[in-house]
Amino acid sequence: MKYVSTRGRAPVLEFGDVLLAGLAEDGGLYVPDRWPELSAEARGGRPGRGDYAALAAEVMWPFAAGAYPRARFEEMVRDAYAGFDHPEVAPMVELGDGLWLMELFHGPTLAFKDIALQLVGRLFDEELDRRGERVTIVGATSGDTGSAAIEAVRDREGIQIVILHPHGRISEMQRRQMTTVDSANVHNVAIDGTFDDCQDLVKAMFADAEFRSEQRLSAVNSINWARVMAQTVYYVAAVARHGLTRTAFSVPTGNFGNVLAGHVARQMGLPVERFIVASNRNDILTQFFNMGSMATSAVHPTLSPSMDIQVSSNLERLLFELLDRDGARTAEMLEDFRAAGSLRIDAGILAELGRSWSGVRVDDVETVDAIAALYRSTGMIVDPHTAVGLAAAHRSRGHCDGDIVVLATAHPAKFADAVESAIGAPPPMPPVLAELAERPERCHRLPNDLDAVKAHVARCSA
Ligand SMILES: *Cc1c(COP(=O)(O)O)cnc(C)c1O
Numbered sequence: 001m002k003y004v005s006t007r008g009r010a011p012v013l014e015f016g017d018v019l020l021a022g023l024a025e026d027g028g029l030y031v032p033d034r035w036p037e038l039s040a041e042a043r044g045g046r047p048g049r050g051d052y053a054a055l056a057a058e059v060m061w062p063f064a065a066g067a068y069p070r071a072r073f074e075e076m077v078r079d080a081y082a083g084f085d086h087p088e089v090a091p092m093v094e095l096g097d098g099l100w101l102m103e104l105f106h107g108p109t110l111a112f113k114d115i116a117l118q119l120v121g122r123l124f125d126e127e128l129d130r131r132g133e134r135v136t137i138v139g140a141t142s143g144d145t146g147s148a149a150i151e152a153v154r155d156r157e158g159i160q161i162v163i164l165h166p167h168g169r170i171s172e173m174q175r176r177q178m179t180t181v182d183s184a185n186v187h188n189v190a191i192d193g194t195f196d197d198c199q200d201l202v203k204a205m206f207a208d209a210e211f212r213s214e215q216r217l218s219a220v221n222s223i224n225w226a227r228v229m230a231q232t233v234y235y236v237a238a239v240a241r242h243g244l245t246r247t248a249f250s251v252p253t254g255n256f257g258n259v260l261a262g263h264v265a266r267q268m269g270l271p272v273e274r275f276i277v278a279s280n281r282n283d284i285l286t287q288f289f290n291m292g293s294m295a296t297s298a299v300h301p302t303l304s305p306s307m308d309i310q311v312s313s314n315l316e317r318l319l320f321e322l323l324d325r326d327g328a329r330t331a332e333m334l335e336d337f338r339a340a341g342s343l344r345i346d347a348g349i350l351a352e353l354g355r356s357w358s359g360v361r362v363d364d365v366e367t368v369d370a371i372a373a374l375y376r377s378t379g380m381i382v383d384p385h386t387a388v389g390l391a392a393a394h395r396s397r398g399h400c401d402g403d404i405v406v407l408a409t410a411h412p413a414k415f416a417d418a419v420e421s422a423i424g425a426p427p428p429m430p431p432v433l434a435e436l437a438e439r440p441e442r443c444h445r446l447p448n449d450l451d452a453v454k455a456h457v458a459r460c461s462a
Contacts, residue, residue, distance in 0.1 A: 001063055003030040003225065006320035007334070008327015015067040016127045019120075019226050020135060022219025023206045028331065029316050030225045035267040036062035042236055043269070052089035053078040055241075056119075056233040059268075063229045068126070076126065080119040083108055090115065090234040092242055095378065098403045099393060101386070102238050109177055110411035110430070111306070112258065113148035116230035120220055121152030128158040135218040136461035137161040138205060140198035142254060143170040143306040144410060146188075147177035149220045154183040162187045162460050164198040164453070167445060170305055173414050173433060179441035186442075187460040193448035194299045196310055201453050211454060215461045222257030223313050231261030236270055238405050246402025248274040250360075250393035252385040252409050253285060254307040256314035263318060274400055277359045278392035280304045280367070285312060288343075289359030292350035295342040303364045303384040303418040306410070322349050358399070360392035367391065371422035381427045383410040384418040 003018045004010075007028030013021065018030045042058045057074045064073055081089050086106040093101045107114025128135060137159060139149055146163040153159045163178060167190035179188050191198050199221075206212055206219070220227070239247050249272060251259040259275050266272045279285050280302040288294040296310045316334060322345065323329045337343040345353075362370075370387040374380055382390060386408040393404045412419045412427040420426045446452050 001036070001065065002033045004033050004327070005030055006316050006327060007331035009331070015064050015226075016130075019123055019127055019224070020218050022217075022221070022224050023203070025209070026331070027207065027334075028327065029223050029313070031317055031320065032063060032225075035264070038236065038265075038268045038270060043240055052233070052237060053081045055237055056081070056230070059233045059236050059265075060229055072126075076122045077119060080122055083118070084114075090237055092238060092405070093380070095374075095380075100238070100242075100403060100405045101380075101382070101390075101408045102234060102405050103408045104234060105383075105408060105411040107148070108151050108432070109144065109147040110414055110433070111144035111148060112231075112407065112409040113144045114151070115234065116227035117145075117148040117152040117220060119230045120224065120226045121149075121156065123226055124153065124159065124218075124220070125156050133216070134158040135160075135216045136457065137218050137220050138164075138202055138457060139219060139221045140164045140195065140202045141170070141178075141221075142166070142195040142308055143174040144414075145221055147174060150178055150181050150186050152220070154181055154186055156185065160185050160187065160461050162189060162457050164189045164191050164201060166190075166195050166198055167192050169194065169301060169308070171415060171417070173416070173436070174305075175443075176436040176439070176441065177433075179443045180436050180439035182439075182442070187456075188443040189453065189456060190443050190445045191448055191453070192445070195308060196299055197448045199311070199313070201448070201450055204450050205454060205457065208454075215457060217457075221313075222255045228257060228261045228264060228314070228317075231258055232265040232268070234407075235262045235265035235272070239270055239272065244403045244405070245271070247272050248276060248393075248396065248400040248402065248404045250276040250278055250389045250396065250404055250406045252304065252307060252389040252407065253277045253279055254309040254312065256285065256312035256318070258407065258409070260314045260317055263321075267321075273356065273402060274396075275357050276389075276392050276396050276400070276404070277357065278389045279359065279361050280307050280388055281361070281363050282308050282310055283359075283361035284310050285315070286359035286361040288315070289353065289357050292347065292353075293342065293344040303367050303415070304388050306385055307388065319345075322353070358396060360395055362388045362391040362395075368418070368422040370394075371419060375423045381412045381419060381423065382408060383412040383415045385409045385415075387422075
């Protein structure tokens with residue numbers, strides 16, 4: 001399998017290079033040069049009904065074949081999911097009336113990011129070891145990516161990790177999950193700005209070719225292809241293992257990585273009728289899917305902070321597909337978007353898109369109501385991100401009459417305040433989170449200033 005950039009001007013790469021490169025040199029994102037077909041085993045939810053790791057290796061193998069011997073790949077996949085606290089890794093709970101919750105938060109940091117990053121950390125380690133190289137992973141987090149990335153690479157020999165988060169804009173629990181990790185290769189930075197500022201700083205560091213190669217920068221945020229790849233698996237698991245025939249997925253969305261993975265699964269032949277892109281008040285994607293246009297505005301803090309994003313990087317991968325994989329047109333559209341802050345797609349493309357995608361905006365009041373309503377009717381507690389997906393699913397019943405699978409992206413205890421405001425009591429606290437309150441924090445605070453951040457990264461990678 002070869003990988004091409006969505007902007008068409010970067011070298012074509014192999015899996016191992018794409019894994020380490022993150023963003024392409026032309027500012028684009030890497031995608032496979034073609035979509036492989038799901039194997040018969042994967043389609044049937046086999047091999048080993050119930051064995052997530054075996055299904056994962058089967059689904060992902062076409063993307064990584066050639067980079068590792070199959071047995072070694074299977075071993076890394078198995079190892080990645082061995083630490084999850086549920087034997088099914090991503091169990092499904094039926095809520096009735098064709099509504100399902102797929103729980104993606106059984107990994108070490110209790111958010112869905114672990115599913116991809118526990119594997120990506122191992123793939124990185126293997127690839128660096130093979131090459132005898134070291135890297136400095138630099139990333140921006142709106143909350144959950146950072147802790148999942150840190151947890152995935154802590155104490156790994158050839159890796160330093162520097163994670164930028166927007167100061168005061170992530171939950172205390174999310175912050176503590178990162179800042180209490182006592183590993184010498186882990187460096188937390190709090191930026192005086194928003195998540196988009198953090199993401200822009202990271203992009204600017206990668207765009208500086210000299211700095212990038214001097215510091216051997218690498219990325220594991222959701223632009224990394226291997227993360228998307230790992231996330232396709234649970235879509236296959238949901239449909240194939242439960243024998244669903246007419247399925248829509250409602251996906252609480254921020255950077256568009258999660259739902260894009262669903263699109264990839266569908267391109268591989270998984271039958272999915274619709275993707276419901278659920279957003280909070282930061283509804284730029286709702287505009288995109290309903291009107292074919294989007295314009296950036298200020299980021300509003302909400303109860304679902306991991307979705308407080310205006311510019312969803314991974315949308316570029318979908319645009320590339322919508323533009324018939326024309327890198328030059330994709331580059332032009334995204335460069336115009338950068339410059340003008342707005343973007344519009346053709347009416348024909350929009351009409352096509354509307355057949356199998358919808359965008360739904362859910363505000364904080366509806367989010368709280370969704371948590372409360374589910375609790376009243378079932379006793380189950382969901383986190384505010386999942387609640388956005390749940391409310392969007394309810395509202396989409398008009399054009400989805402099959403099953404709707406809501407992806408539950410975080411454990412409710414990670415967002416205890418929002419949950420308490422909905423149900424009048426805090427959610428039960430799992431011991432792994434309760435312990436964090438006792439541990440000392442390590443974090444460096446910096447202004448939203450590229451030079452200051454670069455200097456700090458250089459010190460960390462030295
Ligand atoms: C990251 C995250 C999201 C958004 O996922 P994207 O892949 O960025 O769209 C939603 N919910 C939670 C809890 C997250 O951590």
